[in-house]
Amino acid sequence: MSDILLNVNDIHTAYGQSEALHGISFAAHANETVAIMGRNGMGKTTLFKSLMGILPLKSGSIQVAGQDVSKDESFRRVAKGIAYVPQGRMIFPTLTVEENIQTGLQSGPSLRVPDEIYALFPVLFEMKKRKGGNLSGGQQQQLAIARALVTNPKVLLLDEPTEGIQPSIIKDIAKALNEIRRMKGIAIVVSEQVLSFAMDVADRLFVIEGGRLVHETARDKTDIAHIKRYLSV
Numbered sequence: 308m309s310d311i312l313l314n315v316n317d318i319h320t321a322y323g324q325s326e327a328l329h330g331i332s333f334a335a336h337a338n339e340t341v342a343i344m345g346r347n348g349m350g351k352t353t354l355f356k357s358l359m360g361i362l363p364l365k366s367g368s369i370q371v372a373g374q375d376v377s378k379d380e381s382f383r384r385v386a387k388g389i390a391y392v393p394q395g396r397m398i399f400p401t402l403t404v405e406e407n408i409q410t411g412l413q414s415g416p417s418l419r420v421p422d423e424i425y426a427l428f429p430v431l432f433e434m435k436k437r438k439g440g441n442l443s444g445g446q447q448q449q450l451a452i453a454r455a456l457v458t459n460p461k462v463l464l465l466d467e468p469t470e471g472i473q474p475s476i477i478k479d480i481a482k483a484l485n486e487i488r489r490m491k492g493i494a495i496v497v498s499e500q501v502l503s504f505a506m507d508v509a510d511r512l513f514v515i516e517g518g519r520l521v522h523e524t525a526r527d528k529t530d531i532a533h534i535k536r537y538l539s540v
């Protein structure tokens with residue numbers, strides 16, 4: 308059996324008449340983290356929304372752990388094993404930390420937050436009765452990752468998880484993602500503009516430009532200066 312958990316095959320996505328993704332193909336394997344690097348407006352969020360079914364595909368296909376999800380609504384994709392941490396985190400500010408995590412448990416057998424979630428993010432345990440809106444940006448990011456993880460994904464997508472987060476907390480998030488991959492053996496796909504973070508977490512890096520993947524490199528073969536040229540305006 309193949310260890311490909313996410314297979315993206317020539318997807319095109321449009322906003323009305325205007326095509327934003329022009330044929331994106333890549334795969335992510337079990338126990339692998341892939342980074343999609345690109346400047347603002349290059350198509351990272353459009354790609355993730357297409358993977359989650361928030362935007363419909365114009366053409367192409369997506370498989371999660373061998374199952375086609377290309378035409379599924381978002382909740383069916385989640386049931387098939389894909390989870391999403393959106394840009395801006397989108398936590399519920401008036402719900403407590405615990406209630407926010409429980410929103411990810413709605414379709415499961417129990418609303419009890421698994422111990423491993425609090426083991427990964429001890430700060431969420433300390434703050435479980437606090438309102439989500441009172442957390443710092445970094446804590447909210449950890450909360451959004453926890454909420455996605457409790458759906459037991461095979462593929463975890465994170466859209467610019469470092470955006471607006473202070474450097475020391477960025478290190479914590481990198482550590483947590485590496486721990487999650489090691490513990491769960493899942494595929495993680497992260498979009499980023501911060502190259503140092505991508506180099507801390509990703510086994511392979513892609514560059515997206517104008518809705519196309521224009522460069523691919525393994526981490527240990529990465530030409531940092533070359534990638535930086537894509538990321539500078």
Ligand SMILES: Nc1ncnc2c1ncn2[C@@H]1O[C@H](COP(=O)(O)OP(=O)(O)OP(=O)(O)O)[C@@H](O)[C@H]1O
Binds near residue numbers: 348
């Ligand atoms: N709702 C929309 N309607 C029309 N065009 C859109 C819409 N959202 C995004 N686009 C266009 O799609 C392209 C890709 O945008 P996208 O938001 O995916 O980029 P991004 O790489 O995620 O950037 P950012 O980091 O700013 O979110 C851009 O040209 C953008 O103008």
